Amino acid sequence: MNFSSKILENAVQEVALLPGIGKRTALRLVLHLLDQPSERTTNLASALVDLKMKIKFCKECHNISDQPICEICADAKRDQSLICIVEDVRDVMAIENTQQFSGVYHVLGGKINPMEGIGPSDLTIDSLIHKVNSSEITELIFALSSTMEGDTTNYYIFKQIEKSSIKVSTIARGIAVGDELEYADQISLGRSILQRVPFENSLKN
Numbered sequence: 001m002n003f004s005s006k007i008l009e010n011a012v013q014e015v016a017l018l019p020g021i022g023k024r025t026a027l028r029l030v031l032h033l034l035d036q037p038s039e040r041t042t043n044l045a046s047a048l049v050d051l052k053m054k055i056k057f058c059k060e061c062h063n064i065s066d067q068p069i070c071e072i073c074a075d076a077k078r079d080q081s082l083i084c085i086v087e088d089v090r091d092v093m094a095i096e097n098t099q100q101f102s103g104v105y106h107v108l109g110g111k112i113n114p115m116e117g118i119g120p121s122d123l124t125i126d127s128l129i130h131k132v133n134s135s136e137i138t139e140l141i142f143a144l145s146s147t148m149e150g151d152t153t154n155y156y157i158f159k160q161i162e163k164s165s166i167k168v169s170t171i172a173r174g175i176a177v178g179d180e181l182e183y184a185d186q187i188s189l190g191r192s193i194l195q196r197v198p199f200e201n202s203l204k205n
C-alpha cells in the first residue's frame with residue numbers, strides 16, 4: 001500500500017495490529033475515524049488510554065476492576081466461602097448474566113497450556129491455594145471450558161488442595177465438551193452451575 005501521508009500510514013499500521021483486522025479493513029476504519037467529528041476520535045483515544053493506564057485487577061479475585069477490590073468481592077450479600085474458578089473476565093460476565101451464582105470468583109488468567117508455554121506459575125493458582133489455606137472456604141467450583149487444557153488445569157489445582165477438607169465440584173456438563181463458557185447460552189450455563197457435581201466424579205469418565 002502506498003500512502004500519501006505518513007500520519008495516515010502510521011494510523012493504519014497501528015489498527016492493523018489488532019486481531020482479525022487486515023490492512024484494507026484498517027484503512028477503512030481509519031478513514032471512517034477521519035470523517036468523524038474530532039470529539040469522537042479523541043473520546044476513542046482516551047478510552048483506550050484509560051483502558052491501559054487505569055484498569056486494575058481485583059486483589060481478591062484478579063477480575064478486571066476499577067477499584068482495588070472489585071464490586072463482586074466487595075458485595076456483602078455474596079457468599080465469600082463459595083468460589084467459582086474461571087479462566088477470564090468473559091467467563092465472570094457469562095456466569096453473572098445467568099443470575100444463578102451468589103458466591104465469588106477466582107480468575108486464573110488462562111489455562112495451563114504446555115504447547116504455548118503457559119505453566120501454573122503464569123496463572124493465579126498460588127493466590128488461590130493461599131486463599132484456600134488461609135480463609136474460610138467451603139466449596140470450590142471448577143468452571144473452566146472442558147478442553148484438554150481446562151481439564152489439566154482443574155486436575156492440577158485439585159491435586160494441590162486434595163488434602164484440605166473443602167468440597168470441590170465442577171459445573172455439570174450441559175456445556176458441550178470443547179465449548180468455551182462465554183458462548184454457552186444463559187439457561188444451560190445457569191443450570192450447569194446449579195447442578196454441579198463433585199469433581200472426583202468427573203475424573204471417572
Ligand SMILES: [Zn+2]
Pocket residue numbers: 058059060061062063069070071072073074
Ligand atoms: Zn474481586
